[in-house]
Amino acid sequence: MTTAVRDIILPAEWRDFWALTKPRVMSLVVFTALCGLLAAPGTINPVIAFTAILCIALGAGACGALNQYYEADVDAKMARTARRPLPAGRMDRESALQFGIALAAFSVGIMGVAVNWLSAGLLAFSIFFYSVVYTIWLKPNTPQNIVIGGAAGAFPPVIGWAAVTGDVTLLPVLLFAIIFLWTPPHFWALALFMKTDYGAAGIPMLPNVSGQKVTRNQIFAYSFPMAAAAILPFFLAETGWVYGVASVFLNAIFLILAFRVWKNEALDAAHMKPEKQLFAFSILYLFLLFALFAFDRMLIA
Amino acid sequence: MTQPDHAPYTVDETRIIRKRQAARSRVMGVALVGLCILFFLITVVKVGVWG
Numbered sequence: 001m002t003t004a005v006r007d008i009i010l011p012a013e014w015r016d017f018w019a020l021t022k023p024r025v026m027s028l029v030v031f032t033a034l035c036g037l038l039a040a041p042g043t044i045n046p047v048i049a050f051t052a053i054l055c056i057a058l059g060a061g062a063c064g065a066l067n068q069y070y071e072a073d074v075d076a077k078m079a080r081t082a083r084r085p086l087p088a089g090r091m092d093r094e095s096a097l098q099f100g101i102a103l104a105a106f107s108v109g110i111m112g113v114a115v116n117w118l119s120a121g122l123l124a125f126s127i128f129f130y131s132v133v134y135t136i137w138l139k140p141n142t143p144q145n146i147v148i149g150g151a152a153g154a155f156p157p158v159i160g161w162a163a164v165t166g167d168v169t170l171l172p173v174l175l176f177a178i179i180f181l182w183t184p185p186h187f188w189a190l191a192l193f194m195k196t197d198y199g200a201a202g203i204p205m206l207p208n209v210s211g212q213k214v215t216r217n218q219i220f221a222y223s224f225p226m227a228a229a230a231i232l233p234f235f236l237a238e239t240g241w242v243y244g245v246a247s248v249f250l251n252a253i254f255l256i257l258a259f260r261v262w263k264n265e266a267l268d269a270a271h272m273k274p275e276k277q278l279f280a281f282s283i284l285y286l287f288l289l290f291a292l293f294a295f296d297r298m299l300i301a
Numbered sequence: 302m303t304q305p306d307h308a309p310y311t312v313d314e315t316r317i318i319r320k321r322q323a324a325r326s327r328v329m330g331v332a333l334v335g336l337c338i339l340f341f342l343i344t345v346v347k348v349g350v351w352g
Contacts, residue, residue, distance in 0.1 A: 010314070011321050014328040047342045054339075114343045 012095060016085035020068055020096055021061030021103075028286070029060040029156045035290035036157030036175055039297035040164035051114045052163035056156055058107035059123045063152070065100030066131040069093055074140075077201040080194065100131075111163075119162040126155035140202075143209040150183030151176075157290070171238050174229055175293075181226035182286060185219045185258060189279040192216070192261075193269040212267060219278070220262035227251035230289060243296035250285050257281055 033056040037049060044052075068075065068086055076087035085091040104127050112120030134149030154176040161172040191198055191205040192215055198205040207215045230251055234244035260274040310318065 010318060011325065013321050014325045045346050047339075047346045051339065051343060114347070 012085065012091040016091050017065075017095075017099055019085050020065040020091075020099060022064030022067075025064060026057055026060045028283070029153070030057045031287065032175075032179065032290050033156035033160035035294040036160030036172060037164055038160075038294040039157075039171070039175075040161040041301070042164050044164045048115055049163070051110065052119065052160065055107040055111035055115070055120075055123060056159055058103050059111075059127050060156070062100045062103035062107060062127055063130040065096050065103060066127075067135045069096040069100055070131075070135050071139075072096075074201045074203065078197045080197055104131075115163045116166050118166055118168075119159050122155055122159045122162055122168075126152050126159070129155075141204070143204050143206040145204070146187040147184050150180050150187075153183060154179035170236075171233060174233055175290075177229040178226065178289070179286070181222055181229055182282065184222040185226065185254075186279065186282040186286075188215050188219050189261060189275045189282065192275045193272040193279075195269070213265075216262050216264065220258045223255055223258040227255060233293065239293060239296045240300055242299065243292050246292045247289060250289055253281065254278075254285055 030053060034053055037044070037052060068084055071081075072086035072093055075081035075084050081087065086093060086096055104124075108120050108124045108127070111123050130149070130152035134145065134152055138145040138149050157175040157179070158168060158172040161175070162168055188206055191207050192212060195205070195207045195212070199208045206218065231244075231247050233239045234247060257274065257278040261278050264272065264274045266272050
């Protein structure tokens with residue numbers, strides 16, 4: 001766990017290992033997992049619930065570390081990621097790899113022993129899916145990378161649910177579908193105004209491969225099934241009016257912002273206000289939607 | 302006798318290294334204590350000591 005600085009060897013700081021886990025991404029993962037756990041029917045001991053969420057957080061951290069290990073060269077080419085520990089030269093790659101593997105093994109093992117092996121299996125599969133299928137295979141090779149790769153980010157609420165119930169039913173599958181269908185509009189909005197960065201790094205994001213018009217069409221198109229999946233739990237009588245009204249309201253705003261992106265014809269990032277608004281709102285949307293979902297389910301329970 | 306593959310550390314560099322090692326050790330210590338407490342609580346829950 002050392003890093004070369006000038007002609008001497010310095011150990012990496014603990015903050016660099018923390019940065020490897022992508023804490024901001026981890027916070028969204030933990031939040032959606034917690035919502036899945038709270039929304040699930042049945043009871044779970046608070047210690048086991050805490051352990052489940054901790055394992056999911058550590059698994060997400062493992063994904064971040066393994067992703068940064070593999071993409072160190074690509075990260076160095078993008079302004080947004082160039083200051084991460086590996087491209088900035090504050091840590092060597094082997095340390096990141098060992099840290100990521102250790103976190104993955106530890107999180108899956110503890111989840112299996114302390115919670116249940118279904119949630120451990122789902123956690124292991126999601127780490128594998130993000131680190132291998134998305135990072136190594138999809139991301140550098142296809143503009144559909146974040147469509148299929150979005151599945152990795154959609155697992156946490158299912159894992160949270162499985163930690164309580166020990167099974168996976170229709171409702172956690174719907175939670176999975178919401179995040180899975182939310183990912184393309186969210187990331188493609190970012191990819192539109194960060195097109196130059198992705199292009200410099202050689203990542204085949206949709207705006208770079210198929211153009212901005214096609215990307216805007218796809219963003220608008222994906223917003224409809226996403227909204228349908230988000231509202232469906234209410235129509236299936238799995239939630240109450242709080243979630244029903246809120247989900248209609250939130251999805252209406254999302255669709256309006258996606259419509260404005262669809263109508264926008266700007267080619268440079270400086271004139272992509274609708275894209276930036278959609279990206280920012282999409283994060284708030286997911287937080288509010290899942291929070292209200294969990295809150296409503298707890299009210300019903 | 303094997304020669305080191307880097308220049309000897311200066312006083313300032315040694316101070317930085319010791320500071321980083323100490324900070325990492327503290328974080329590792331806190332994490333290990335936290336895990337000990339967690340494993341104890343998990344054991345108590347699994348064994349059913351508290352019913």
